[in-house]
Amino acid sequence: MERSLLEVAQALDGTVEGDPRIRIARVASLESAGAGDLAFFFDVKKSGALASTHAAALVCGPSAPATALPTIRVKNAKLALAKALTMFEEARPARGIHPTASVDATATIADGVEIGPNAVVEARARIGARTSIRGGAYLGESVVVGDDCLLYPGVIVLDRCEIGSRVVVNAGTVIGSDGFGFVAGETQHRKMPQLARVRIGDDVEIGANCTIDRGPLEDTLIEPGVKIDNLVHVGHNGRIGAKTLIAAQVGLSGSVSLGERVLVGGQAGFSDHTSVGSDSIVGSRAAVMKSFPACSKLGGTPARALRDSLKERAAARGLVAERDALRRLTKRVEELERRLRER
């Protein structure tokens, strides 16, 4: 559906420079844009692409250079791109329940729900309005999913877990797998039954092929607004505070607690029972082996203040020179000793 540049500018909270009547049909990259396309400029490294783009119009932040093209000037070009992509995204027609889906007769399905081909909904599960359970996904017994959620193909939510509203779970992710709990017995490890739930708040997004474990007695909690990237492991009894962001391949052992608005970089790891307070930053690949208070900035293995970690890294890089300096100094001391002896 086409819109005028003025209409788009109003939706993006921007102002038009140039002809506000030109028609916009879609969003494209600077390089691939053509007639009817709106392109976004937010990377100075792409100034070359800016000069040669065939876009019909541009969206730029406050400090971007002026060009000959009609332009929407906005405060935050990334935020504007998110809005524009949503505006031009093709609406997906509601599909209802596919005939090959296996939906237990005791499940409760609200209005406007989509359940894709070969998806499974077990006994007493409850699915909220307009939620989409895509092909091959699996909801266990008594699972609860709120309104307006999107569970991609192959997502598995195991018995009794609960998911809030407006939650997105990417393909292949498992919610409610058994926590890794074994007790040393006399002849073999005895399994600790994992009977509690995973509970996920509103507006959470979880990436693909993640695993979120349940614990023996207390629920694993993902609070509202948390965003988790792909292949992340959350151990049993974990608690992740609201709006925390976790990058790909991070591992949280059992009973790890993160505060609110924490940023965790890729491949970081947390030992069991550690906690990191709200508004902290945990650098990628950091190994958190003890607890840290709010507003910590952490890095390294084991994780410590990022400042110290960077200093140590710099010192380590100077280590080869240092060793040579120590050897040279030792020679000079030997010479001094010899001379003092000789007097």
Place this chain on the structure above:
Amino acid sequence: MERSLLEVAQALDGTVEGDPRIRIARVASLESAGAGDLAFFFDVKKSGALASTHAAALVCGPSAPATALPTIRVKNAKLALAKALTMFEEARPARGIHPTASVDATATIADGVEIGPNAVVEARARIGARTSIRGGAYLGESVVVGDDCLLYPGVIVLDRCEIGSRVVVNAGTVIGSDGFGFVAGETQHRKMPQLARVRIGDDVEIGANCTIDRGPLEDTLIEPGVKIDNLVHVGHNGRIGAKTLIAAQVGLSGSVSLGERVLVGGQAGFSDHTSVGSDSIVGSRAAVMKSFPACSKLGGTPARALRDSLKERAAARGLVAERDALRRLTKRVEELERRLRER
């Protein structure tokens, strides 16, 4: 189903302090327990919760403080919890073969087997008595699964792999994927066909979204009693000794061999063809790049004796101070040299 405190104590090998006749209906955490609930105390940090719990009775280890509540005193409170959770867990009624499951006519299915909705069992597969293959799981051709196993939804066992009895495989795990084997050809990498099997012993438990590869000729072996956490990668021709425990996100390259009763911490990695002997401990995040004998304690990147690794870490932490000390000492030597010259 309710039981008297005495009955429970007998099952947990404990002794009752207080009224043995009170009725127990379920197990709960100290914080959430109410009337009829049995709570467990094994963490001194939870002494506050102990004072304010509404549990009907407690289970405590030998050194826990006495309280006013009826108490079962046991040697090992964690082991007692595992037993109690099993005792009060609701029995899951046998469900048989779901009409939407696709079970090949040539498959052999023993008595009491459950096959969930949209699960797939291919030609000549054999499933032992009372084993549960949950919804959406997949067993390839000629796969063998023993008795009393639980394969969670979405588990994939590929052609000809073999699984023992009492094995639990969590959701989304892949058993028998092709090993990563390519031979440099003239113009491109040529695939080494991976035709051997993965064979898994009795009493093994494997976490969610793991990958266990098959090799070209020799079987990948997971021996009895091994426990593996989530997102673990076991490369082709791997061999994991009995009762070894592997934490989440560990990666074993091809042809890695671990002894019996090895403990491997989270996110550790093993280079191909390395081995670590029985009763060893490999710390989390350790990178094992050569082989180590039995009873090794390893840490660091590359992995070495944990003792040395910790010393080096301490030394590294002192590095900044060390560098300053070297500079100060150099100044003092210069001063000495100057003074000797002046005489």
Place this chain on the structure above:
Amino acid sequence: MERSLLEVAQALDGTVEGDPRIRIARVASLESAGAGDLAFFFDVKKSGALASTHAAALVCGPSAPATALPTIRVKNAKLALAKALTMFEEARPARGIHPTASVDATATIADGVEIGPNAVVEARARIGARTSIRGGAYLGESVVVGDDCLLYPGVIVLDRCEIGSRVVVNAGTVIGSDGFGFVAGETQHRKMPQLARVRIGDDVEIGANCTIDRGPLEDTLIEPGVKIDNLVHVGHNGRIGAKTLIAAQVGLSGSVSLGERVLVGGQAGFSDHTSVGSDSIVGSRAAVMKSFPACSKLGGTPARALRDSLKERAAARGLVAERDALRRLTKRVEELERRLRER
């Protein structure tokens, strides 16, 4: 199907030493081989197995010792094994479309395609000749898959992604999951819609339980001949050059670019927007935090020239001794100072 040793030798580009007429029925390991079996010798550590093997015949490289057994002498024994395994692999009969598969009426299915039990093919998907989509796999709307591909059980290819010909995707892998893109809004993180595709070239192989993300506007590209091991994460807008090999559990953040023929070791990680040039080697566990040119050899955290990384490691290992040396030297300087003062 049996073949004469001569026939096999011709197929392997080798020469026969001994009786060329003996019959070969299959390929086996040195240890397990019996009558009719062809065994391969390429590991000097297996000389013991060579002496005691019951194989009917051997395949050896140029430098292997002569034995009493009929032998095919080849230039490259690993390459010969790959060819021999392919030669003796049982052909899998074409299976067609399983009645439980859900194939949308608008999908285009070429000749010789297999679609397994409970697999899903959504609207307007196109599948090329002789491609096999195994049980429980999922192809989204308008997905394109070329000829002669093998998508193992549980593979998920999301809407509009494109896969070339002769591509193998192992079980549980997700192609086209949403990139991890959020924009800081006033009260919460706003999702950046991820609307572009993942495009995968010919002759690519991808391991099990990997995740390959799509980006907002520009396609994620995996070029021809790339081989990727298990549990690898490729972020949105990534670009992986032709014939690059990536080992297990590697993580590529968003917009990472790798050149052609790059080798990436297990558990390595790449920060977003970094690039590594063609013919480079990135060591296992390396953390690439800035860009490097072609032909780089990298290791360490953060990644730097492998040579420097190894030197630093050696220096770090000497650190404890160094610290002691510095303390001893300080004592000697103190003694010198005392003596000079006393004069």
